[in-house]
Amino acid sequence: MLNTVLSLQAQKNKQQKITMLTAYDFTTAKLFDEAGINMLLVGDSLGMVMLGYEDTLSVTMADMLHHTKAVSRAAKSAFVVADLPFLSYHVSTETAVINAGRLIQEGGANAVKLEGGEAFADVITAITRAAISVVAHLGLTPQSVNAFGGFKVQGRTETDARQVIKDPLAVQHAGAFAVVLEGIPSLLGEFISQLLHIPCIGIGAGNATDGQVLVYQDMLGMIDTLQPKFVRRFAEGGRLFKDAVTSYQKNVQSGDFPNETESYKIDADIIQKLKQEFSTTSSIEGEKS
Numbered sequence: 001m002l003n004t005v006l007s008l009q010a011q012k013n014k015q016q017k018i019t020m021l022t023a024y025d026f027t028t029a030k031l032f033d034e035a036g037i038n039m040l041l042v043g044d045s046l047g048m049v050m051l052g053y054e055d056t057l058s059v060t061m062a063d064m065l066h067h068t069k070a071v072s073r074a075a076k077s078a079f080v081v082a083d084l085p086f087l088s089y090h091v092s093t094e095t096a097v098i099n100a101g102r103l104i105q106e107g108g109a110n111a112v113k114l115e116g117g118e119a120f121a122d123v124i125t126a127i128t129r130a131a132i133s134v135v136a137h138l139g140l141t142p143q144s145v146n147a148f149g150g151f152k153v154q155g156r157t158e159t160d161a162r163q164v165i166k167d168p169l170a171v172q173h174a175g176a177f178a179v180v181l182e183g184i185p186s187l188l189g190e191f192i193s194q195l196l197h198i199p200c201i202g203i204g205a206g207n208a209t210d211g212q213v214l215v216y217q218d219m220l221g222m223i224d225t226l227q228p229k230f231v232r233r234f235a236e237g238g239r240l241f242k243d244a245v246t247s248y249q250k251n252v253q254s255g256d257f258p259n260e261t262e263s264y265k266i267d268a269d270i271i272q273k274l275k276q277e278f279s280t281t282s283s284i285e286g287e288k289s
């Protein structure tokens with residue numbers, strides 16, 4: 001089943017949870033698409049999990065396009081959302097529209113995501129005016145890590161919580177078709193999801209949002225450095241990979257790999273003839289010198 005802005009809205013209306021996972025390359029995107037995940041997010045978290053940076057601030061439009069192209073080629077039914085990287089939508093609405101357009105036109109994404117609420121309403125309106133679907137990312141917005149003083153849960157005080165409620169309303173009004181709510185108390189996640197008519201996808205926003213998103217390396221248990229409270233490890237992928245690599249290493253060292261069936265064959269007569277020919281050649285060469 002093809003996922004669209006309409007099917008995702010219908011899922012919220014019917015109270016069927018929306019599933020979203022990050023994806024950054026063709027092979028994993030194909031697996032998640034085949035598993036029936038509704039939405040694939042080419043997140044700027046790729047700077048951390050794929051490229052090894054400390055935060056998402058170093059990620060460029062070139063990085064995002066490179067990975068978005070790979071994911072788009074794999075997505076047959078999943079709806080592909082690409083993150084607008086840091087500073088690609090902050091300078092002017094004009095550059096924001098151009099960069100959003102590149103993720104769609106060159107990257108093949110179905111929608112773009114940007115971090116910001118009320119303060120980015122004009123940018124969201126400008127992008128949606130180009131008929132580009134926008135997801136707004138609110139709450140713990142990782143591109144603000146330095147402004148926040150770390151990856152800190154948002155909306156715990158009355159003043160902060162008020163803004164965390166105002167922002168989703170503002171972006172919905174500006175034309176966003178969905179929001180990602182990250183790192184907020186579950187009661188706020190629940191209230192905002194009831195307040196908005198558009199789908200609210202949570203990550204660290206509790207169980208009452210319209211859907212959930214996680215970074216795939218987190219949920220597959222491939223990471224043991226960063227471990228936010230909201231992560232559940234659905235597999236021990238890191239263990240699985242390491243064990244397989246150890247097994248490969250042992251089998252190569254012992255000469256057990258590759259075996260007969262893993263090797264190519266040639267007629268024994270041909271190789272026998274060539275062996276004679278080359279041993280003669282080398283003895284003649286030897287006589288010359």
Ligand SMILES: Nc1nc(=O)c2c([nH]1)NC[C@@H]1CN(c3ccc(C(=O)N[C@@H](CCC(=O)O)C(=O)O)cc3)CN21
Nearest residue numbers: 045048049056142151152153215218226227228229230
């Ligand atoms: N691997 C990975 N997973 C993610 O979810 C993720 C990334 N990378 N990179 C981009 C952002 C950064 N994110 C993060 C990173 C750390 C915390 C974290 O450690 N949070 C504290 C909250 C402490 C508090 O304020 O109470 C925690 O203990 O959960 C949360 C979200 C979410 N995103």
Ligand SMILES: CC(C)C(=O)C(=O)O
Nearest residue numbers: 022043044045180203
């Ligand atoms: C954490 C999710 C929502 C994200 O924005 C990303 O992966 O970049």
Ligand SMILES: [Mg+2]
Nearest residue numbers: 043044045083
């Ligand atoms: Mg992101």
